[in-house]
Amino acid sequence: MIKRREFIKTSLGTVSVAALGGLWGSGCASESQPEKAGAVSGSEWTGFKFAMCNECMMDLPWDEQCKIISDAGYTGVEIAAFTLVKESVNELDAAQRKELVMVMDDHGLENVGLHWLLAPPPEGLHFTTPDAAVRSTTVDYLADLVDFCADTNGKVMIFGSPNQRNTMGISVSEAKKHFADGLALVADHAQDRDVKILVETLDSSQTDVVNTMAESLEIVNMVSHPAIGTMFDYHNTLDETDSLEQLVRDYFDHIDHIQIQEIDGRHLGTGDARTTFVDSFKALRELNYDKWISLEIFDFTPGGKVIAEESMEVLKHLESAAVS
Numbered sequence: 001m002i003k004r005r006e007f008i009k010t011s012l013g014t015v016s017v018a019a020l021g022g023l024w025g026s027g028c029a030s031e032s033q034p035e036k037a038g039a040v041s042g043s044e045w046t047g048f049k050f051a052m053c054n055e056c057m058m059d060l061p062w063d064e065q066c067k068i069i070s071d072a073g074y075t076g077v078e079i080a081a082f083t084l085v086k087e088s089v090n091e092l093d094a095a096q097r098k099e100l101v102m103v104m105d106d107h108g109l110e111n112v113g114l115h116w117l118l119a120p121p122p123e124g125l126h127f128t129t130p131d132a133a134v135r136s137t138t139v140d141y142l143a144d145l146v147d148f149c150a151d152t153n154g155k156v157m158i159f160g161s162p163n164q165r166n167t168m169g170i171s172v173s174e175a176k177k178h179f180a181d182g183l184a185l186v187a188d189h190a191q192d193r194d195v196k197i198l199v200e201t202l203d204s205s206q207t208d209v210v211n212t213m214a215e216s217l218e219i220v221n222m223v224s225h226p227a228i229g230t231m232f233d234y235h236n237t238l239d240e241t242d243s244l245e246q247l248v249r250d251y252f253d254h255i256d257h258i259q260i261q262e263i264d265g266r267h268l269g270t271g272d273a274r275t276t277f278v279d280s281f282k283a284l285r286e287l288n289y290d291k292w293i294s295l296e297i298f299d300f301t302p303g304g305k306v307i308a309e310e311s312m313e314v315l316k317h318l319e320s321a322a323v324s
Contacts (some may be wrong), residue, residue: 045323048284050075050315051112053259057304058083063103065304070107072308073316077109078158078259078294080116081148088122088141090314091146097151103152112292113154113195115259117145118164127161127182128175128209129168138164139182142197143189150193155291156257157190158231159183160200162207177210180222186223198231198256203238211239211250220254233258235265235279244280246279249287258284258293260315265298267307268314278321285322 052074058067062084069077081089084100104111118138119123125138149157159165167175170232183197190197199216210216216230232248232255240247248255262271295311302310 020292032181034146045285045288048289048315048319048322049076049292050074050312051078051110051292052308052311053078053080053115053294053296054298055080055083055116056297056307060304062100063106064108066103066109068304068308070109071288072305072312074308075109076112076294076311077155078112078292078296079114079152080119081114081145082116082121085121088144090144092148094151097148100152103185104134111149111152111154112257112294113156113158114145114149115158115200115296116293117157117159117162118161126168127165128170128178130170130178131168135178135182139185142182142186146190146195146197147195148184149195155195156231157197158200158257158259159197160163160202160233162202164269165209166207168211172209176219176222177179178214179209182217183223183228184225186222187227191225191227196225196227196229196256198229200231200233200259201236203236205238206236213240213247217251217254229256230254231259232258234273235259235261235263235296235298237263245283248280248283252283252287252289252298255289255291257291258289259296260293261295261297261311266297266301267297267299268311270310274314274317277318281318281322 050073052069052072053063054077058066066077085091101111118127118141122141124134125141126134127138129135145157164181165175170268186197199210200209200211201216204211210219213230213232220228220230233249234244237244237247242250260268262268262273264271293315297307
């Protein structure tokens with residue numbers, strides 16, 4: 001099984017800035033954009049909205065990343081900000097942020113939002129540490145990410161970042177309090193920028209803070225702010241006792257985003273998601289889920305094009321099965 005913690009240790013130290021190297025001079029936005037897929041248009045269902053996370057192509061220029069995602073049939077891109085910078089998102093000025101958007105527009109893509117919020121760079125961030133100064137610096141950077149997300153037209157920020165939210169020698173309850181307190185400090189700013197921060201459940205092999213959907217909802221309720229919510233990730237259900245379908249049904253009113261991959265973290269088509277995810281997709285269709293479903297994977301070996309295309313074939317199969 002491919003785990004986030006293993007991926008962070010083996011990959012982030014060699015992040016390339018090739019994406020930025022190929023960003024500039026990539027052309028102007030098209031005057032007219034293709035119609036975006038949407039779950040519900042009046043009474044007519046037009047299908048799920050599929051996006052793809054960009055980090056499996058982090059060594060490619062941004063334009064090429066977007067082309068691969070678009071050509072495979074996705075209509076959204078979910079950005080891991082660390083893949084685009086050397087030190088922090090603050091090095092990307094207004095013109096560069098606009099250029100990122102223009103490239104997405106050229107390929108008919110929307111920015112879904114951000115994920116892996118606190119993965120380095122910058123180094124040394126931690127959201128639940130007992131060190132108040134580090135927490136303050138990290139909260140400040142989360143606010144910077146809110147601005148980057150909004151400036152690039154993103155609407156959600158997926159707060160996973162297992163290595164930046166573990167207990168660090170304090171109790172789980174203390175860590176949860178720091179988690180909620182930090183989110184509360186950024187919530188008004190996020191709301192002002194029309195961005196929602198979503199607490200991501202991560203199983204206990206990745207972190208010891210927030211391992212189930214119930215615990216994610218606990219954090220959301222502790223903050224009690226419209227800019228703070230939660231989401232659903234297929235990979236992060238190992239500590240749950242209910243089926244995927246039941247989790248979707250039980251937490252549907254709180255699911256503002258979905259990330260998908262094989263349960264072991266590889267791209268769709270390498271496991272049994274084609275059959276085992278069908279009931280959950282039927283539940284999503286029945287409940288009229290109209291938000292994004294983003295492909296996020298942790299084994300980049302096959303390359304972005306193969307990952308995108310093979311996963312899309314499974315996504316389309318699941319979409320068809322949802323209405324059969």
